[in-house]
Amino acid sequence: MSQAKWACVESSVNLDESGNPDPYFMSIDLATARHPQTLLATHLNGQPLTVDHGAPLRLLVPVKLGLKSVKAITKITYSAEEPRDYWAERGYSATTESSNGRKTEFWCTLGAL
Numbered sequence: 001m002s003q004a005k006w007a008c009v010e011s012s013v014n015l016d017e018s019g020n021p022d023p024y025f026m027s028i029d030l031a032t033a034r035h036p037q038t039l040l041a042t043h044l045n046g047q048p049l050t051v052d053h054g055a056p057l058r059l060l061v062p063v064k065l066g067l068k069s070v071k072a073i074t075k076i077t078y079s080a081e082e083p084r085d086y087w088a089e090r091g092y093s094a095t096t097e098s099s100n101g102r103k104t105e106f107w108c109t110l111g112a113l
Contacts, residue, residue: 004078007033009059013072026068027083028061037062040073 007028014024032038039060042049049055054071061068077083 002078003080005030006079006082008075008077008079008083009070009073010075010077011070011072012074024070025084025086026070027085028064028068029082030078032061032063032068035061035063 007030008025009028010023010025012021012023014022016022041054041058041060042056044050044053049058051072054073057073059068059070059073
């Protein structure tokens, strides 16, 4: 039996501000991945996805912020530990843990405003 609790979704088509490859990756807990509204899409309105809409495969996660809906997926891996996350590595956090151990999801920057 698998011990996986997380999925890491990657897209290698992201470019940085200079036009250089900047692979995008994000983690999603398996409960969210298995949510009935979470979709891996190959088509839109009965037609194959175009590049602008995330061809060949796009993840849609309506129960999370849009940055979790990755376009042009190139790889999905599973792990027991939470994997790296593109935005967390750039100073953003998705969860906070209270003194009673409960995690609350939110998004904020760790830098000065």
